[in-house]
Amino acid sequence: MMSRPPGKVWFVGAGPGAADLLTVRAIRVLAQADIVLHDALMTEALLEWAPGATHVAVGKRCEGAAMPQATIDRALIDAARRNAVVVRLKGGDPGVFGRLDEEIDALDAAGIPWEIVPGITSASAAAAAAGHSLTRRGVARAVQIVTPRIGRGEQGDGQWARGLDPAATVVLYMAGRMAQACARTLLGQGFAAHTPVVAVRAASWLQQSIERTDLTRLARDGLTIDERPVVLMVGEAVRERTPVPSSRVVLGSDCRAEVVSSH
Numbered sequence: 574m575m576s577r578p579p580g581k582v583w584f585v586g587a588g589p590g591a592a593d594l595l596t597v598r599a600i601r602v603l604a605q606a607d608i609v610l611h612d613a614l615m616t617e618a619l620l621e622w623a624p625g626a627t628h629v630a631v632g633k634r635c636e637g638a639a640m641p642q643a644t645i646d647r648a649l650i651d652a653a654r655r656n657a658v659v660v661r662l663k664g665g666d667p668g669v670f671g672r673l674d675e676e677i678d679a680l681d682a683a684g685i686p687w688e689i690v691p692g693i694t695s696a697s698a699a700a701a702a703a704g705h706s707l708t709r710r711g712v713a714r715a716v717q718i719v720t721p722r723i724g725r726g727e728q729g730d731g732q733w734a735r736g737l738d739p740a741a742t743v744v745l746y747m748a749g750r751m752a753q754a755c756a757r758t759l760l761g762q763g764f765a766a767h768t769p770v771v772a773v774r775a776a777s778w779l780q781q782s783i784e785r786t787d788l789t790r791l792a793r794d795g796l797t798i799d800e801r802p803v804v805l806m807v808g809e810a811v812r813e814r815t816p817v818p819s820s821r822v823v824l825g826s827d828c829r830a831e832v833v834s835s836h
């Protein structure tokens with residue numbers, strides 16, 4: 574008896590959490606899924622895009638691995654051997670701190686086809702939530718996405734900050750508990766004392782919050798941590814806007830136009 578060919582695994586970016594911040598392609602693939610293997614932090618509302626599928630939490634928290642990576646790889650391979658359309662749903666963009674390559678390597682070794690559907694990464698969602706661009710003409714010419722964490726350990730020697738550019742917008746992932754140490758490292762790297770920092774927790778969720786500080790205050794006070802995921806945006810591009818006074822044009826007695834501030 575001929576065994577059936579394996580199904581295809583779709584690595585789908587779930588975006589930052591809101592059920593309507595997925596791409597149309599992601600929604601189409603989810604609608605056809607037989608099985609969805611998803612990270613721990615997915616909401617029910619997101620999973621509703623795959624009503625006909627079996628939903629399996631593969632239990633990875635944002636800041637740690639509750640399920641060993643090898644077990645997740647195995648589950649993906651087993652799912653593809655039993656189902657035609659397998660979705661591996663990952664938070665944000667699968668290619669940003671998503672351990673995507675380990676899973677792709679495992680599928681390649683097992684001869685299972687795969688495809689990636691990109692998603693909105695937390696940096697983009699956080700910038701949008703706080704009302705900023707990540708790059709800004711004349712202010713920030715680059716975006717640097719970085720984490721001070723490596724694997725399960727933490728790199729305490731500041732190696733992670735090598736090459737970070739004070740003229741860029743630096744976005745720190747998985748850094749909430751290390752925020753104070755990160756700020757000290759960046760100051761030690763030559764970042765200006767009052768470089769703005771915006772901490773966005775749970776971007777796009779109902780529980781979203783936005784907190785503004787600067788590197789000196791963050792180095793002194795640290796960040797209050799709760800269960801919500803947080804990204805830190807650091808740089809001049811995220812400086813709080815000063816409201817521009819509204820103005821109106823009036824005609825002077827000599828009929829010349831004059832701009833008058835309303836304040």
Ligand SMILES: C[S@@+](CC[C@H](N)C(=O)[O-])C[C@H]1O[C@@H](n2cnc3c(N)ncnc32)[C@H](O)[C@@H]1O
Nearest residue numbers: 635665666669694695746747775776802803804
């Ligand atoms: C393992 S990484 C995964 C990143 C994901 N692949 C992405 O593109 O956003 C988890 C980290 O992403 C960030 N994160 C994820 N969702 C977030 C959200 N809704 N708001 C703020 N930060 C978030 C946090 O820094 C969290 O510790």
